[in-house]
Amino acid sequence: MFRRQFLAGGSAIGAATIAGCGSLESRAIDVPPVLDDPPDAIYVPGHVEGMDLVGTETTGEYTVGLSYSYPHRFWTITGNERERTSIDETDSVHLMATVWDPETGLVLPDVGVSIEITQDGSLVSQETVYAMLSQPMGVHHGGNFTGLSDGETYAVRVAVGATASRPTGTFTGRFDEPATATFEFTFETSAMQAIRFERLDRAGERDALEGMSMDAVPTGVALAPEAIPGRTATTMADDIRYVASLVDPPAGVDGQESYLAVSPRTRYNGYSLSRMGLSATLEDDETVTDGQLTRTIDPDLGYHYGTTVPAVDSAELSITVDTPPQVARHEGYETAFFDVPTAKLSL
Amino acid sequence: MQAMEARPGYDRRQFLKTAVAAGGTVALSACLEISDEQVPGGVGDPSSLPDRQHAWNDRVRSDEYGNVSLPRHQSLLYLALDRDGPPTDADRKVVGGALRTLDRAYERSNEGLIHSIAYSPAYFERFDEPLPASVDLPQPRRLSPFEEPQFDTQDALLHLASDRAEVILEAEAALQGEREQVNGVAVDVSITDALTVDDRRSGFVGPGMPADRQDVAGIPDTEPVPEAAPLFMGFEAGFRGNQATEDYVTIDSGPFAGGTTKHVSRLRQRLEDWYVEQDFEDRVTELFSPAHAAEGLVEGVGENLGSDSGLTPEMIENVREHAREFGRVGHAQKAARANRDEEGNVRLLRRHVESTDGDVAALHFPSLQQGISAFEEVRRAMNGTDLTDEPAIRQRVNNGILEYIFTTHRGNFLVPPRRHRVLPSPRPA
Numbered sequence: 001m002f003r004r005q006f007l008a009g010g011s012a013i014g015a016a017t018i019a020g021c022g023s024l025e026s027r028a029i030d031v032p033p034v035l036d037d038p039p040d041a042i043y044v045p046g047h048v049e050g051m052d053l054v055g056t057e058t059t060g061e062y063t064v065g066l067s068y069s070y071p072h073r074f075w076t077i078t079g080n081e082r083e084r085t086s087i088d089e090t091d092s093v094h095l096m097a098t099v100w101d102p103e104t105g106l107v108l109p110d111v112g113v114s115i116e117i118t119q120d121g122s123l124v125s126q127e128t129v130y131a132m133l134s135q136p137m138g139v140h141h142g143g144n145f146t147g148l149s150d151g152e153t154y155a156v157r158v159a160v161g162a163t164a165s166r167p168t169g170t171f172t173g174r175f176d177e178p179a180t181a182t183f184e185f186t187f188e189t190s191a192m193q194a195i196r197f198e199r200l201d202r203a204g205e206r207d208a209l210e211g212m213s214m215d216a217v218p219t220g221v222a223l224a225p226e227a228i229p230g231r232t233a234t235t236m237a238d239d240i241r242y243v244a245s246l247v248d249p250p251a252g253v254d255g256q257e258s259y260l261a262v263s264p265r266t267r268y269n270g271y272s273l274s275r276m277g278l279s280a281t282l283e284d285d286e287t288v289t290d291g292q293l294t295r296t297i298d299p300d301l302g303y304h305y306g307t308t309v310p311a312v313d314s315a316e317l318s319i320t321v322d323t324p325p326q327v328a329r330h331e332g333y334e335t336a337f338f339d340v341p342t343a344k345l346s347l
Numbered sequence: 348m349q350a351m352e353a354r355p356g357y358d359r360r361q362f363l364k365t366a367v368a369a370g371g372t373v374a375l376s377a378c379l380e381i382s383d384e385q386v387p388g389g390v391g392d393p394s395s396l397p398d399r400q401h402a403w404n405d406r407v408r409s410d411e412y413g414n415v416s417l418p419r420h421q422s423l424l425y426l427a428l429d430r431d432g433p434p435t436d437a438d439r440k441v442v443g444g445a446l447r448t449l450d451r452a453y454e455r456s457n458e459g460l461i462h463s464i465a466y467s468p469a470y471f472e473r474f475d476e477p478l479p480a481s482v483d484l485p486q487p488r489r490l491s492p493f494e495e496p497q498f499d500t501q502d503a504l505l506h507l508a509s510d511r512a513e514v515i516l517e518a519e520a521a522l523q524g525e526r527e528q529v530n531g532v533a534v535d536v537s538i539t540d541a542l543t544v545d546d547r548r549s550g551f552v553g554p555g556m557p558a559d560r561q562d563v564a565g566i567p568d569t570e571p572v573p574e575a576a577p578l579f580m581g582f583e584a585g586f587r588g589n590q591a592t593e594d595y596v597t598i599d600s601g602p603f604a605g606g607t608t609k610h611v612s613r614l615r616q617r618l619e620d621w622y623v624e625q626d627f628e629d630r631v632t633e634l635f636s637p638a639h640a641a642e643g644l645v646e647g648v649g650e651n652l653g654s655d656s657g658l659t660p661e662m663i664e665n666v667r668e669h670a671r672e673f674g675r676v677g678h679a680q681k682a683a684r685a686n687r688d689e690e691g692n693v694r695l696l697r698r699h700v701e702s703t704d705g706d707v708a709a710l711h712f713p714s715l716q717q718g719i720s721a722f723e724e725v726r727r728a729m730n731g732t733d734l735t736d737e738p739a740i741r742q743r744v745n746n747g748i749l750e751y752i753f754t755t756h757r758g759n760f761l762v763p764p765r766r767h768r769v770l771p772s773p774r775p776a
C-alpha cells in the first residue's frame with residue numbers, strides 16, 4: 001500500500017548504522033552537516049531520508065495519516081526569525097501526522113496537532129507538534145519524540161484541533177471540532193534502519209527532491225492551475241509560484257460580486273504554502289481592492305488566501321508577502337520564502 | 348504503593364512530600380510516626396464559623412504585598428453518592444457529621460485544615476426541581492477548539508488544604524473511617540458511609556516545592572525549575588491585583604447567596620520546549636506579555652513584581668499589535684481581556700496548585716467566580732483563537748502557554764454557603 005519510492009537523484013553511501021537502543025547517537029555522525037552557505041532559496045539538502053507509514057485513521061471530520069522516520073533537524077519560524085531545532089541524542093523518532101478531508105483528499109495545513117504517546121496507560125511523551133514542510137514529505141505536522149525503547153509497543157494518539165483557516169464552499173461550518181486518532185506503534189530500530197537514508201552529491205543545487213509518492217497519504221500538492229475555476233493567471237516570485245483566480249464568491253463568504261483567490265505553492269513540488277500573511281492590490285483604472293487576504297480552505301479552490309472584490313473586466317494584481325509561511329522547515333526549505341519581492345500579474 | 352519508613356537521616360520534608368502524593372494509610376501511618384508538632388484544634392461550635400466556605404484569604408499566609416499564599420498541601424476528593432435519586436436524611440446526617448468533625452478537630456487555617464465541599468450539576472439533577480436562575484452552573488464542556496477533556500461529573504468535590512501534609516492525610520483517614528480520633532476529637536461517622544471516593548488528586552504549591560519534585564514526566568532532566576518558584580513553569584502567580592476578591596466571586600442573591608461557583612480543571616504540563624527551546628525572555632513573553640520581556644519587567648520568578656503582575660490596560664488592549672510586532676502573545680495578557688468587568692474589577696479568583704500524581708507534572712486549576720460563564724469567557728479569551736489570523740500566532744504555538752499545557756479534566760461545582768453545605772437540594776429554604 002505504501003511505496004517507498006524516491007525519484008530524487010543522489011548517490012547512496014549505504015544504509016546508516018543505528019545504535020540498537022532507541023537513541024541515534026552513533027547514527028548522528030552519519031548525518032551530513034548543514035551546508036555552510038546555503039542559497040537564500042529552495043535547495044537540495046545533503047541527504048534524503050525516507051519514512052514508514054504507521055497507519056491512517058478517519059476520526060471526526062478528519063483522516064489522519066501517521067508516519068515516522070529518523071529524528072530530524074528542522075527550523076521553526078516566528079515572523080521573520082528562524083530557529084534551528086537540532087537532533088538531541090535522546091530523540092528516538094520523528095513522528096509525522098498528515099491531516100486531510102476524507103471526501104476531497106485535501107490536506108488541511110492549518111489545523112493544530114498534538115501527539116501523545118502512552119504505554120499501558122502511562123504517559124511516555126506528549127507534544128504540540130509544528131506544521132512543517134519537507135521536500136520528500138510535503139505538508140505535515142511533525143516533531144521529534146524521546147523515550148521510546150526498541151521492540152516496545154505504544155499507543156500514539158494524534159489530537160487534531162479545529163482549523164484556523166476559514167472553511168468555505170461545502171466546507172462551511174466544518175473542521176471546527178477537535179478529534180483524536182489512535183494508532184498502535186511498535187518501535188523497532190531494525191525497521192527504522194531499513195528506512196532509506198542517502199547522502200546526495202548535488203547538495204546545495206537550486207532544486208528540490210521530489211515528493212515521495214504515497215498512495216495512502218496525500219503530500220499537500222496544491223491544485224493544478226487548470227483545476228482551479230474562474231479566470232486564472234500564474235506568476236512566480238522567487239521560489240513561490242502563485243495561481244490567482246477571480247471567481248464567484250464561494251458559500252460562506254459575505255458579499256460582493258466577485259472573489260479573488262490566491263494560491264501560493266512551492267516552485268518545484270507545488271506544495272501549498274500555508275500560514276502566510278499575504279496582501280493584494282487589484283487595480284483596473286483605479287484601485288479595486290487593497291488589503292490582507294484571509295487564509296481559506298475550500299473544496300474547489302483548495303487552500304488559498306482570498307477576499308471579495310467588485311467585478312472587474314481586466315485588472316493588474318500585485319501580491320505582497322507580509323509574513324513568510326509560519327511553518328517549520330525541513331532542510332532545503334529553511335532559507336526560502338523570506339524577502340519575497342512583490343509579484344505582479346494580469347487577471 | 349511503596350512502603351515508606353522514617354529512616355534516620357531521612358529529611359522529614361522529603362518524606363512528607365512523597366506522603367501526600369502517595370496518600371493512603373501506608374503513607375499515613377509512617378507519616379504520623381514522625382510528625383511531632385502540635386496541630387491547632389478547631390471550634391466547639393462549627394456554626395460559629397463564617398458562612399462562606401470559600402473564605403480562605405484571611406485564614407492563610409500572605410506576603411508583604413498582600414498576595415495570598417495558598418496552603419502548601421492540598422487534596423481534591425471527588426465523591427459519588429452511593430444511591431440513585433436524591434440523598435436521604437441518613438446521608439445528610441453522615442456528611443454533616445463528618446464535616447463537623449473536621450471543624451472541631453482542626454483550626455480553620457493553613458496551620459490546621461481548610462476545607463470546602465462543592466456539588467456538581469449532575470448532583471443537582473438528582474432532584475426534580477432545577478437550580479434557581481441565580482446559580483450559573485452548566486455541565487462542564489469543552490472550552491477550546493483543540494481539547495477533549497474528560498468531564499468530572501461526580502456528585503461532590505471535597506477540597507482539603509493545609510500547610511501540613513500529615514493533616515491532610517489524617518483528615519482523609521478520618522473521613523474514610525480509618526481513625527477513631529482525629530487531632531484529639533472523636534470520629535463518630537465517616538463520609539464514606541454515604542459517599543464513595545471516586546478519585547483523589549493531590550496538589551502542592553509554594554517556593555521550593557516544584558523544584559523538589561521536578562523528577563517527573565513533563566519536566567526535562569536538566570532540573571530547570573528554579574528553587575524559588577512556587578509553580579513548575581518557574582514564576583509566581585496569583586498577585587493580589589490580578590485576583591478577584593472573595594466578595595466579588597460571592598453569589599449575592601437567591602438561596603445560595605454567600606456561596607460561589609468553582610471550575611476545576613487538570614492540565615498536564617509538558618515543559619521540555621518551555622525550558623530547553625525557550626530562554627528566560629521567551630518565557631516572560633509567553634507567560635506575561637511581550638512588553639514585559641521588552642521592558643525587563645520580570646526579575647527571577649517575579650519577586651520584584653509586588654502586588655500585581657505589571658499588566659497595564661495598554662498591554663491588554665494592544666495584544667493584536669504585539670502579535671504583529673513580536674509574533675507572540677502572552678498568556679496573562681490574553682486572559683485578562685475577559686477578566687475585568689465594566690468597572691475594571693477582576694472576575695476570577697484562581698487557586699491553582701501543582702501536582703505530581705502518577706509521576707506526571709500537572710496543574711489542578713480551581714477557579715472561583717460568581718458564575719461559571721465568567722470562567723468560560725476568560726478561558727476562551729486565553730485561547731486567543733481570534734488572534735490566529737495573525738499567521739505567527741498558531742492555535743497553540745506562540746500563543747501564550749498553550750503549547751505546553753494539555754487539559755485532561757474539567758468539572759463545574761457550586762460551593763454552597765456553609766448553612767447549605769450538606770447535600771443541599773436545589774432550592775434550600
Ligand code: HEM
Nearest residue numbers: 580582583584585586589656679682683686710725726729
Ligand atoms: C500551567 C498553567 C498556568 C500557569 C503556570 C499560569 C500562570 C500565570 C501567571 C504567571 C500569570 C500572571 C500573574 C498573575 O496574574 O497571576 C497568570 C495570569 C492569569 N492566568 Fe494563568 N496560568 C496557567 C493556566 C491558566 C488557566 C488554565 C487559566 C484559565 C482561564 C488562567 C487564567 C489566568 C488569568 C485570568 C490570569 C490573570 C490575568 C489578569 O490579569 O486578569 N491561567 N497565569
